[in-house]
Amino acid sequence: MTLQHDNATSHTARSVRDYLQDRNVSVLPWPAKSPNLNPIAHIWDLLDRRLRARAIPPRNVRELAGALVEELGNISQQELANLVQSMRRRCTAVHKAAGDHTRYCYF
Incomplete structure (x- = not known):
């Protein structure tokens, strides 16, 4: 692994x-x-936004784990493909920014 x-x-x-x-x-x-280059950081951000948008937020760790699994399953193949396809643009942006933050950095 x-x-x-x-x-x-x-x-x-x-x-x-x-x-x-x-x-x-x-x-x-x-x-x-290098969060600009870390696709999983953007998946975590997406999951965070989806959890915060829920009408009834998770109330404990067990509910949080279940909600994360559910929302992870709701991420479409197209969303994942878009993220992968953005990597060339991300690398170019990071290079132009000399390693500094870019628009792809979510924080």
Whole structure:
């Protein structure tokens, strides 16, 4: 299994690295602080917006987990394809911005 994260300090702590190594999880090399290039960050943002838009928000961890699974299943193949297809534009924008934030960065 391979994990991708953004090299945030909390993700690169020795305890996290040891945990992943003990479970034979490799980490995909990725530039530090690169949310513009991280497609999964945009999926999390989409899920967050969909959960916040629910008429009845999750009231506990169990309901939250169920709602996340449900909303994840509601993401269309077209939405995922659009995200993948945007990667060339994202890389170009990050290059032009010399690694700084771009319009693709959601925060």
